[in-house]
Amino acid sequence: MSTKLIALYITVCSVLFIISKMLISFLCYKKWARKKRIIETSLTGGKLVIFRSAAMQSLSPKAFMRMIMGLSSKDIIGSGGYGTVYLLRLDEKSAFAIKKLSRGSAEMDRGFERELDTMGDIKHRNIVPLCGYYAAPHFNLLIYELMPNGSLDTILHGKEEKKQALLDWPVRYKIALGVARGLSYLHHDCIPHVIHRDIKSSNILLDHNMEARVSDFGLATLMKPNESHVTTVVAGTFGYLAPEYFETGRATTKGDVYSYGVVLLELLTGKRPTDESFLENGTRLVTWVSIHLSFLPEGVLSNLYSVVVPIR
Numbered sequence: 001m002s003t004k005l006i007a008l009y010i011t012v013c014s015v016l017f018i019i020s021k022m023l024i025s026f027l028c029y030k031k032w033a034r035k036k037r038i039i040e041t042s043l044t045g046g047k048l049v050i051f052r053s054a055a056m057q058s059l060s061p062k063a064f065m066r067m068i069m070g071l072s073s074k075d076i077i078g079s080g081g082y083g084t085v086y087l088l089r090l091d092e093k094s095a096f097a098i099k100k101l102s103r104g105s106a107e108m109d110r111g112f113e114r115e116l117d118t119m120g121d122i123k124h125r126n127i128v129p130l131c132g133y134y135a136a137p138h139f140n141l142l143i144y145e146l147m148p149n150g151s152l153d154t155i156l157h158g159k160e161e162k163k164q165a166l167l168d169w170p171v172r173y174k175i176a177l178g179v180a181r182g183l184s185y186l187h188h189d190c191i192p193h194v195i196h197r198d199i200k201s202s203n204i205l206l207d208h209n210m211e212a213r214v215s216d217f218g219l220a221t222l223m224k225p226n227e228s229h230v231t232t233v234v235a236g237t238f239g240y241l242a243p244e245y246f247e248t249g250r251a252t253t254k255g256d257v258y259s260y261g262v263v264l265l266e267l268l269t270g271k272r273p274t275d276e277s278f279l280e281n282g283t284r285l286v287t288w289v290s291i292h293l294s295f296l297p298e299g300v301l302s303n304l305y306s307v308v309v310p311i312r
Helices: 003-045 061-069 106-119 152-157 161-165 169-189 243-248 253-269 276-281 285-293 300-306
Strands: 047-050 076-080 083-089 095-102 130-135 139-145 193-195 204-206 212-214 221-223
Touching: 061 083, 061 130, 106 130, 106 139, 152 204, 152 253, 169 193, 169 204, 169 212, 169 253, 193 253, 253 285
Parallel strands: none
Antiparallel strands: 047 130, 076 083, 083 095, 095 139, 130 139, 193 221, 204 212
């Protein structure tokens, strides 16, 4: 290869390298400018309210928004129909779960308002604490205390043996009892009463002591005593919904209790209500358990029913 060709090759490579660097720099600038614009817009029309948490109260709205805009897909710890949940760590001792709800959808806004209405005054050891919220023109944020052991669904059905080893029978019993206490509080002690409408294993979070905390009130309905809620759209998660809810569209506390029963069966069997074997056979977890119980010797079920511990 001649000297001229080598020089031409080096020149072309150098030019392409410089152009690529300029392009990357331009894209990085655009991304930075977009983040800055979103922060400025959010600060202009945004509102940060903290109910509890001294660590959060020490942050200015601007500092909080800069931390939020620094979150990426690596920080996602959950997602659902009502938004994406991010891990926000302030320091070694303070961490929060930030639920981001995009605005523009009336249903999303209603879900945000429902969670605020439901969670603002609730203080119970088996309910996930809402620490505050941030309302901005383009999105809403709900700030929850982080539950370090994640969801019951993740631990119960996860592939890591270390996680599954946490769920021995005493722990499963404690979780079942905790969820029952949380539901009892929502149904009987809250004024107005609360129908959760989406009780499932992924909405049961576990704190550092493996104590159960009921979460995700995006579908919750606030009720006066002896009322029920009628809707034309079935809301909730397939496999956990009570059969009569499909027929009547009426959400009641009994529907929550049915969903809780499904969670208990999930805890006992280790099977999801949407297990592939159920879908293939056209059955459900509830009917599958009923069939297997019918083969038990007489007297076993009565002994099981007699082991009842008050939840109140």
